[in-house]
Amino acid sequence: MGTLSGLIDRILSVSEDTAVSASQTGTESAAGQGAVDVAANLATMAKAHPEDYDWKRSVVDLLRLVGMDSSYGARKELALELGYSQATIDSKGSAEMNIWLHRQVMRKLAETGATVPANLLDEGS
Numbered sequence: 001m002g003t004l005s006g007l008i009d010r011i012l013s014v015s016e017d018t019a020v021s022a023s024q025t026g027t028e029s030a031a032g033q034g035a036v037d038v039a040a041n042l043a044t045m046a047k048a049h050p051e052d053y054d055w056k057r058s059v060v061d062l063l064r065l066v067g068m069d070s071s072y073g074a075r076k077e078l079a080l081e082l083g084y085s086q087a088t089i090d091s092k093g094s095a096e097m098n099i100w101l102h103r104q105v106m107r108k109l110a111e112t113g114a115t116v117p118a119n120l121l122d123e124g125s
Contacts, residue, residue: 006068012114
């Protein structure tokens with residue numbers, strides 16, 4: 001499994017957990033209504049986490065929130081997986097890569113059919 005698919009699975013699985021819980025109690029969940037709400041899932045994860053992560057703007061915080069490696073090497077691997085070139089990494093540095101990477105992750109989540117707020121899709125554009 002690639003880094004991107006692992007990240008997407010962790011973010012979207014919050015709804016699956018909610019759906020299982022809802023089916024046991026007989027209540028309707030967001031997952032049962034169709035598209036997964038990415039912002040709601042991440043907000044739920046953030047509430048359960050003791051640290052205050054800025055996942056809406058920081059790919060490092062997003063990775064930390066879902067329990068993934070947020071090191072430069074891990075982010076570089078994810079960026080390369082998403083089509084960011086080594087030459088661009090070398091010429092522009094990690095700050096620009098991180099902005100691009102956050103935007104791309106949000107776009108990939110939207111491509112799964114999940115609901116992603118427009119401001120997260122356009123961040124850094």
